Amino acid sequence: MKFAYFPGCKIPFELEEYGLSFEAIMEKLSVQLITLPFNCCGYPSRSKSLEISVLSSIRNLALAEKQGLDLITPCKCCFGQFKHAIYWWNSHKSLRVKINDILKTEGLSWSGETKVLHLLSFLYHDLGLAALKTLITRPFSNEKIVVQYGCHALRPFSITGFDDPFAPKIFEALVNIAGLQTIEWSKSTECCGNPIYATNRKLSLKILESKLKSASDSGAAYIINACTHCQIQYNVMDVEQELKKIHIIPILFTQILGMAMGLTRKELGINDPHVFDFYYNQLA
Amino acid sequence: MFQTALFIAIGLSLIGFLYQFFFFIKGNRTFKGKKWIPRGLNIKTFFLNTIFQIKLFNAGKLRWLIHFLVASGFLYLLIFHALDDVTSFYWFQSYLPTIDPFQFLRNLAGFFVLAGCLGFLFRRLFFFKTLKKRKIHLKGLFSILLILMVLLSGFLLEAVKIISEPVFIEMKEEYSDIEEDTDLENLKIYWKKNYNVVFNEALLYTPEKLALGKNLNESFCLDCHSPIKSAFISNTIARTLKKTGTWLNHHRADNYVYYAHYFLCLLILICLPFSRLFHIFLIPVASLEKNLKKEQLVPGSNQDQFPDQYQDQYPSPGYINMATLHACTNCGFCSDVCSVFPNFLITKNIHTLPHSKIDAFKRLFHPGQFDSETLYQLQSGNGDCTYCHKCTDICPSGIDLQNLWTLLNEKLALKGFQDNYTFIKSLSLKQWAKLEPEKEKIASTQAKTTQLADNVASFENCIQCTICTNVCPVVEHDITGNDYTPQQVMNLLRLGKKHMATGTSMVWNCLTCYTCQECCPQGIKVADIMIELRNNGNLRADAIKLEKMTNKKA
Numbered sequence: 047m048k049f050a051y052f053p054g055c056k057i058p059f060e061l062e063e064y065g066l067s068f069e070a071i072m073e074k075l076s077v078q079l080i081t082l083p084f085n086c087c088g089y090p091s092r093s094k095s096l097e098i099s100v101l102s103s104i105r106n107l108a109l110a111e112k113q114g115l116d117l118i119t120p121c122k123c124c125f126g127q128f129k130h131a132i133y134w135w136n137s138h139k140s141l142r143v144k145i146n147d148i149l150k151t152e153g154l155s156w157s158g159e160t161k162v163l164h165l166l167s168f169l170y171h172d173l174g175l176a177a178l179k180t181l182i183t184r185p186f187s188n189e190k191i192v193v194q195y196g197c198h199a200l201r202p203f204s205i206t207g208f209d210d211p212f213a214p215k216i217f218e219a220l221v222n223i224a225g226l227q228t229i230e231w232s233k234s235t236e237c238c239g240n241p242i243y244a245t246n247r248k249l250s251l252k253i254l255e256s257k258l259k260s261a262s263d264s265g266a267a268y269i270i271n272a273c274t275h276c277q278i279q280y281n282v283m284d285v286e287q288e289l290k291k292i293h294i295i296p297i298l299f300t301q302i303l304g305m306a307m308g309l310t311r312k313e314l315g316i317n318d319p320h321v322f323d324f325y326y327n328q329l330a
Numbered sequence: 331m332f333q334t335a336l337f338i339a340i341g342l343s344l345i346g347f348l349y350q351f352f353f354f355i356k357g358n359r360t361f362k363g364k365k366w367i368p369r370g371l372n373i374k375t376f377f378l379n380t381i382f383q384i385k386l387f388n389a390g391k392l393r394w395l396i397h398f399l400v401a402s403g404f405l406y407l408l409i410f411h412a413l414d415d416v417t418s419f420y421w422f423q424s425y426l427p428t429i430d431p432f433q434f435l436r437n438l439a440g441f442f443v444l445a446g447c448l449g450f451l452f453r454r455l456f457f458f459k460t461l462k463k464r465k466i467h468l469k470g471l472f473s474i475l476l477i478l479m480v481l482l483s484g485f486l487l488e489a490v491k492i493i494s495e496p497v498f499i500e501m502k503e504e505y506s507d508i509e510e511d512t513d514l515e516n517l518k519i520y521w522k523k524n525y526n527v528v529f530n531e532a533l534l535y536t537p538e539k540l541a542l543g544k545n546l547n548e549s550f551c552l553d554c555h556s557p558i559k560s561a562f563i564s565n566t567i568a569r570t571l572k573k574t575g576t577w578l579n580h581h582r583a584d585n586y587v588y589y590a591h592y593f594l595c596l597l598i599l600i601c602l603p604f605s606r607l608f609h610i611f612l613i614p615v616a617s618l619e620k621n622l623k624k625e626q627l628v629p630g631s632n633q634d635q636f637p638d639q640y641q642d643q644y645p646s647p648g649y650i651n652m653a654t655l656h657a658c659t660n661c662g663f664c665s666d667v668c669s670v671f672p673n674f675l676i677t678k679n680i681h682t683l684p685h686s687k688i689d690a691f692k693r694l695f696h697p698g699q700f701d702s703e704t705l706y707q708l709q710s711g712n713g714d715c716t717y718c719h720k721c722t723d724i725c726p727s728g729i730d731l732q733n734l735w736t737l738l739n740e741k742l743a744l745k746g747f748q749d750n751y752t753f754i755k756s757l758s759l760k761q762w763a764k765l766e767p768e769k770e771k772i773a774s775t776q777a778k779t780t781q782l783a784d785n786v787a788s789f790e791n792c793i794q795c796t797i798c799t800n801v802c803p804v805v806e807h808d809i810t811g812n813d814y815t816p817q818q819v820m821n822l823l824r825l826g827k828k829h830m831a832t833g834t835s836m837v838w839n840c841l842t843c844y845t846c847q848e849c850c851p852q853g854i855k856v857a858d859i860m861i862e863l864r865n866n867g868n869l870r871a872d873a874i875k876l877e878k879m880t881n882k883k884a
Binding site: 055056058059060062083085086088090091092093094095096097098101102105134138148197198200201202203211212235236237239241242245246249252253256 | 857
């Protein structure tokens with residue numbers, strides 16, 4: 047399989063380990079990733095102008111289509127933005143005409159065929175749990191784990207089509223594959239607070255704090271993320287004095303999966319030796 | 331006279347260097363109250379980038395080639411040719427400018443520089459036109475033309491010397507003991523044929539005379555004069571000049587061209603600190619300094635360093651190195667990879683793109699260079715940056731660009747140019763709703779939106795059941811600052827108070843998590859309406875800010 051890999055803006059600098067581990071597991075799954083000269087997905091410009099955000103997305107899709115590839119991203123905000131852009135592009139004719147005109151000046155065009163996949167939906171729907179299970183060589187023993195679903199992929203279902211927005215199950219199923227059981231967490235599908243971090247930090251941190259506390263109350267020790275922005279938001283814990291007291295570790299899903307697949311820490315970009323003190327299942 | 335001129339030029343150049351140095355030092359302290367974060371030195375990149383321009387090589391191979399042709403050729407000419415009194419004569423026992431391999435190498439180096447300069451010019455004249463975002467900078471063009479002039483005058487000088495009869499006579503007087511006219515004639519014949527000298531008198535040549543001339547040449551000239559063919563460019567020029575040779579020789583053109591060549595070289599020396607050529611010194615400085623790491627930029631790690639009102643902004647390293655800022659050569663690689671290039675395609679705001687932002691940033695340190703409108707554009711363009719680090723990664727000068735954008739945001743905020751969020755927050759809701767920007771201003775920035783807030787059908791079904799409010803995480807956690815809940819915003823729309831709705835903090839604090847929209851029993855696109863109201867709020871704020879500025883001017 048071959049995909050155009052869309053890392054988004056934050057992975058190359060702020061969350062390098064996500065990119066590394068994503069590429070590592072994709073290599074293990076023998077999925078070929080092609081890097082194209084993509085621009086921003088348009089998500090940050092969404093509150094500024096619909097036109098900009100839709101053009102940004104469609105331009106990326108046009109670049110992928112030129113290579114005849116579908117697009118895969120590990121970021122849920124990028125994924126959601128692509129889905130939104132496709133929706134608005136389809137439903138607003140005048141917008142579509144304007145964007146097509148702009149793309150034409152660059153020698154690009156988009157027919158509307160390119161598919162956008164998120165890492166999780168790819169693993170669950172396209173690859174399948176059974177195929178994934180055969181690659182798990184070192185399943186973990188049970189740990190206290192909750193998953194963070196990430197709003198932009200989950201809602202609105204009519205546009206993203208990711209999973210049941212009220213009782214999602216994809217993420218848990220994929221985490222279970224690695225041998226881990228998840229704890230019920232009431233705030234699993236709630237926002238992490240990252241979208242307003244730059245503009246209203248206090249509120250953003252308050253939302254994060256409440257999430258962390260409720261996860262802690264549920265008995266969790268780890269939060270698993272499969273979204274760039276969620277992980278960045280949870281990483282803020284390291285520097286905020288108040289949040290340091292809560293003992294919860296945010297972990298990237300790709301790193302967990304990679305470890306269970308037998309990849310090394312270095313390949314997965316895990317630099318902190320203490321971040322992963324999971325026990326492996328002895329049967330493995 | 332030449333020596334005096336040289337000393338004056340060196341003096342002027344030194345003054346220029348000192349001026350720039352103190353300007354940079356002064357600029358370095360501009361961000362008051364901030365600490366300098368030690369970044370560490372990048373020795374390897376420093377050497378590789380200074381000598382081989384490794385970063386340019388990674389960015390673009392063809393452009394590296396063109397640049398390296400000029401750089402290597404120019405360096406050779408500077409060291410082995412221009413400074414030969416103190417270099418080549420010492421290093422090589424046999425050195426003379428007119429013998430091989432030096433004669434050939436000089437032409438080859440000149441050819442490199444010539445090819446490179448033509449490459450530079452070609453790109454500017456033909457390639458820039460296809461990219462609307464680039465404009466030709468006179469500063470860059472001036473430097474290229476200056477080098478080109480020095481180079482051409484050098485070639486011309488060699489050519490004029492080749493054909494010069496007076497120079498031939500002088501050399502004969504000095505280095506040979508030929509006294510008989512026939513001998514001289516034979517030598518002249520030989521030199522006319524083989525060295526392209528143009529003589530005033532008509533010389534008849536026969537094979538015998540040529541053979542005799544050859545003997546004379548071997549005994550007196552050959553030790554210091556390699557065959558002229560190795561000066562492959564100058565020789566070609568000399569041959570085309572032959573027709574006007576007599577006239578040129580009569581007026582001693584070689585002297586004039588020598589003056590031109592010499593003084594153009596001095597001009598380069600003088601212009602060095604103030605032209606684009608200064609990048610030769612600034613880029614090593616910029617590449618010596620390591621780029622800031624992610625860990626150093628983590629918000630909160632340096633909170634004490636900037637005042638309260640910017641706590642909410644991006645974290646700041648708090649220090650600007652002017653030498654690094656000025657190392658930019660306007661090469662434009664950053665804008666080619668910029669993540670928010672589509673923003674530029676829609677807004678047509680050139681200050682969205684890094685190459686324009688850094689240019690503007692430089693000029694910010696010279697007061698009075700900007701009107702408010704440009705500053706407003708700069709704020710708006712810089713606000714689009716997603717901090718993806720692509721520009722910093724590609725920058726051939728090794729400038730930590732992303733860090734500059736953070737600083738630019740702060741510098742503009744200090745000057746009173748805030749983002750729309752801060753602007754709206756500084757007003758009360760009533761004040762905001764009352765403000766009425768001119769319709770033309772709004773119209774000029776009017777963009778297509780999702781068209782939900784103006785369409786009654788999209789919100790009229792709201793039954794004010796408060797489900798959206800109950801599920802909203804912003805409402806849950808923001809007890810103090812929130813004046814309106816989602817359901818109340820819907821109600822504002824039903825009351826026809828759209829302008830007021832665009833200023834509510836609910837709209838601006840919305841996480842866009844879409845929980846409200848998913849839960850709404852009436853199927854109202856609550857979150858989409860929130861985003862659209864924010865779009866409208868941005869347009870309105872832009873128009874009001876612009877209007878304020880134009881009023882101030884009037």
